[in-house]
Amino acid sequence: MIKVGIVGGTGYTGVELLRLLAQHPQARVEVITSRSEDGVKVADLYPNLRGHYDGLAFSVPDVNRLGACDVVFFATPHGVAHALAGELLATGTRIIDLSADFRLRDAEEWSRWYGQPHGAPQLLEQAVYGLPEVNREAIRSARLIAVPGCYPTATQLGLIPLLEAGLADPAQLIADCKSGVSGAGRGASVGSLLCEASESMKAYAVAGHRHLPEIRQGLNLAAGQPVGLTFVPHLTPMIRGIHATLYASVKDRSVDLQALFEQRYAAEPFVDVMPAGSHPETRSVKGANTCRIAVHRPQGGDLVVVLSVIDNLVKGASGQAVQNMNIAMGLEETLGLSHPALMP
């Protein structure tokens, strides 16, 4: 049985880890931290977990207790993993970080986008970007895994097949993405209030969102050259879900794009290439670790439109984190993750 610790257990991704790990046959949560709910039983704060974590209570982060775990997930704001990762790695614990602390290869670029100095640049060399569909082999032996962000997961999975095949013009890529409100986390903020976020939709961070460098880093690798990307996130009145509408110019009209996507993801347990002409809905992936993708070439022209949907809290965060744990611990990759989506 794998001993698991979770730092940041009261947030949306922390509790989603608890929901997923409750069904995992090879993992047991031993430590779950919260500074604000110290001593409170998990099932008292989250009654949906009653019967699964009896006896487990939140406690303040303690490196000795966390260091006794085989795997520690960080479901915390940026900067927290920077502060604790070095000490934990030294105890032999594997770290799976859901925050952005180790996603960017370049510490200076991280500082520019996150507005604070990088707290652990010396660890970047050993950090592995945890997108299994691209990095599976490196994840197998990784001790520090940076789980991709929600927008970056949906966008990279949608565009990578075109870029790897050298078909899309790398200079002109557009990612028009919509997120549910849970993407902003559980902390109180005016933008997340029911009166503000329901029955309304808006774009934000058009001038530059911190996921832009992360998506660009992944697409540059797929294309083998620097890409030009416009990324516009939107907040939409739903709780969970990312819908990415992706645009790329593909001049070669002889290529069967449906076959290209199907072949690229044929062996991937969590990417579903839908039949030609499909329009995937976010509710079809709600609660599931699945990315559903459809590829279109409207009117047979040069502009290709890829639709990519995920649940931001599952394939966009906690599910992908468990997928990484399975790979890194030598388990079956789908263990504890094969449940279907929760249609409303």
Ligand SMILES: NC(=O)C1=CN([C@@H]2O[C@H](COP(=O)(O)OP(=O)(O)OC[C@H]3O[C@@H](n4cnc5c(N)ncnc54)[C@H](OP(=O)(O)O)[C@@H]3O)[C@@H](O)[C@H]2O)C=CC1
């Ligand atoms: N929500 C989403 O869809 C996604 C989120 N992420 C990333 O995952 C991480 C967690 O996100 P989310 O669950 O939404 O965040 P929340 O704001 O919902 O929760 C944050 C958690 O971290 C704890 N925490 C806050 N500050 C500290 C600290 N200094 N030291 C230790 N614990 C702390 C909080 O508990 P307490 O204050 O009680 O200690 C809380 O449990 C973030 O980095 C986020 O960007 C990534 C992909 C998608």
Ligand SMILES: CC(=O)N[C@@H](CCC(=O)OP(=O)(O)O)C(=O)O
């Ligand atoms: C709707 C919403 O606010 N989404 C968040 C992104 C999700 C997230 O948690 O960011 P990381 O992946 O970098 O950890 C945002 O735009 O800041």
